[in-house]
Amino acid sequence: MLCLLRQMRFLLLFSRQGRLRLQKWFTPMMDREKKKIIRDMTTMVLSRQPRTCNFMQWKDLKIIYKRYASLYFCLAIESQENELLALEVIHRYVELLDKYFGNVCELDIIFNFEKAYFILDEFLMGGEIQETSKQIVNRSIDASDMLQETLEEYMSKPAF
């Protein structure tokens, strides 16, 4: 049995020009491999015809992709996973980003990429869904941010 079997293998976000905005790898991989996969995914997804379905077969994985405004979300799942649910996973992540940034757009993700990762890491973990409630994820992020802000402020205040 494969020890690398998990729900999701990787998640990529890239623009219509193929510029990478986020990469999350759920299994260990060589840099060379990652670069190849990124190339393959961007080529495959960007060359898809407009009215085709959101699923593709690639090697032993299923690739689920969806375009939101100028960003392509590309999620690779194991072949026995539920494609329709994968679409919901992508959609949930977009909703989380939208709630955090307020009408999220590509620029938000470019200039605040680390936040996009923090949010992702509250939603998914080890290639599986970690939290199914939107509100709880949002609250966790806010609380973490507050912790960071608080501590920083605290650290920068002169000691009296």
Added chain:
Amino acid sequence: MLQHSYTHTAMSPSVPLQEMIRAIRSARTQCEERGVIQRECAAIRAQFRQADNGGRSHNLAKLLYVHMLGYPAHFGQMECVRMIASSRYSEKRVGYLGAMMLLDEKQDASLLITNSIKNDLSHSNQYVQSLALCTLACMGSAEMCRDLAPEIDRLLRASNSYIKKKAALCAVHIVRKVHELGELFAPAARSLLSEKNHGVLHGAVVLITELCERSSESLERFRKTVPDLVQIMKGLVISGYSPEHDVAGISDPFLQVRLLRLLRILGRNNETASDAMNDLLAQVATNTDSTKTVGNAVLYETVLTVLDIKSESGLRVLAVNILGRFLLNNDRNIRYIAMTSLQKIVGTDHNAVQRHRGTIVDCLKDQDASVKRRALDLSLALVSASNIRSMMKELLLFLSSCPPELRSQAANGIFTAAERYAPSKRWHIDTILHVLITAGGDVRDETVPNLIQLITNTSELHCYTVHKLYRALLSDISQQSLVQVACWCIGEYGDLLLRGDCQEVEPMQVCEDDVLDALETVLQSHMSSTATRGFALTATMKLSTRITDNVDRIRSIVSIYGSCIDLELQQRAVEYNALFKKYDHMRAAVLERMPVIERNSSGLINGDPTGEPVKEVQPSKVKTEVSLPLPQAADQTCDLLDLLSSSEQQPQSPPAAGSSILTQPLGTDCSAGRDLLDLLGGLEPTPPPTAVTVYEKDGVTLTIVCEKQSDSAMTVTLTGFNSSDCDVSSFTLQAAVPKSVQLHMKAPSGDSLPAGGAAKVTQVVLLNNPNKVNLKMRIRVSYSCRGSTVQETVQVDSFPGL
């Protein structure tokens, strides 16, 4: 503690990071960008070396951005390790992010963070714990997992839900890395099922699924939880609106799907477990709202579960019907997954899937190439004796407009289906012709011989077939397989074509010149492959016995091709020429109608000589002659070196390539025409062979009989005979020939010559004399008789029959 009027908007952005990003983005060329990045990286490196200046997290963040653009960032690895060990949350946060992005288990530096993770796992602040858990689940090596497993187990049992859910997924990662540790987590996993928090439940279900997939003991143990799982699921399906987990009216679809998946694993191959979940599955299947994707996601998982466990037939039908409904959905994603699911069950639930055949066939016309492909697979799987006619109509329609990458699959699928379920021979032939006309270039090689075999077997349709093929040939000669079959038929049944009276086709007056024109067009066209031209030439030749007026035209065509550059065509033409000249008396017999062709398992044609059922097929007989020389022959020749005037080695090679085509092995690209030529050698008239006695002593005689095979090759048959009254044993023969002559001795029939001529020994020797030197042969005879050994050498200078 400071009070924040903190809103939900993002906290203040990292200014240095954003400035750098702006600078990079404003670069107008790749080169400029590289320049900016190089400068930034240099600055970052310098910063890393400096003492703590409060801006460390910003620096690392900048490096991570640069890394995402594809630039090397390994020099930041140690900085990640340092940041993780920091006491500042902001630094830890970026440090751990950096670790997940830059470090993986293959890097040595990853081991260095094990201690930090260990400490942070028991940090007082849950967000720090969370960072450690997340990182461990992301890139924890097997070593780290072993090290930290007990800690994770502790967190699984005693912590708040925020940590528990993360610990569960950490445990999942650990089990994936170190299978044996599954045992450790099993008890905690079991107790987590009684939690109310969805995040924890979800994590627990994932963990239990992982454990069950890895060990059958776990599977057995967790089967007992089926009633609990059913309860949880029921709660989700029936309960009222829960705002926290609602997605378009479905309560926590993510958890529902995971529960269904676990139920599937537990119910597989187990009647009891399957029974326990039957009602629930029926409930979910009927009650789930299917207007949105999320509902369909749950329905889909339900269907997969129903079809995989031992469900009762009513439930199975329900599941297949859901798939059938999916096929009609406007959303092509849904149509696509319906197809893939139906494909998986078309073998086991064939009748249920047949009910949706109409919809599936309609999907052949879908715009989406992936849907089309699936529809083709399914349609081919659904063809049966009862629907073959209507299905074939649809499939042929599909073939004429399908995307090029599917043509081969479609054509071959159609052939297989036609072969299995053809309602009549005429229908079968028509179908194959249709495919060849539409997609002749995409069919497999065996199609041509297979079709020829089918045609010869259908004698009542010979007239019809040749007419149809002739017409097809007139309109298009680009599809090689079609042209080959057409040429073969015209050659074989040309007389029927010329007679012109065929009921099933429109009357068409075809004269001999028309037919020869058609064949010549094929011969001369640059579109025709060599094989095709071979077919055309042979067909032309065969017509010489089927037409009356234009035989001279055929003669001239054949003689022209005698000097064709293509070796294959040239050889054929030369041999056909011979058939016109020297062997004209045989031409009619040789070019006679072919008998029904037997089909061997590989689909190749096995030609039987006309009217001689007992004789073995010439080509295979020849094949043995071409085989490597036997060891004893080698010894014999070596021994004879001293007998010969020249002391050079005799070559052991098989007869040269220039010799008769009898020696060429039968290839897969065999046309009926080729077989015909192979028969030619066998039917060659030989004058009764004269046996010449070359040795005689005390009743033991040796005779030779010579047969010329071609210009340079001949066979010499040596026969030993014993008319004396004492037995002869160990009768062996050795032969030697001049240097340039090739010799091959076949195995003798035996080595004993009983007294009184009761039996004889024969041995065949193959000679090839390409240089046409004066042929001589020395033969050494040795045998035992009356206890003593006799050895004699004779020389043969003239060979009768040469």
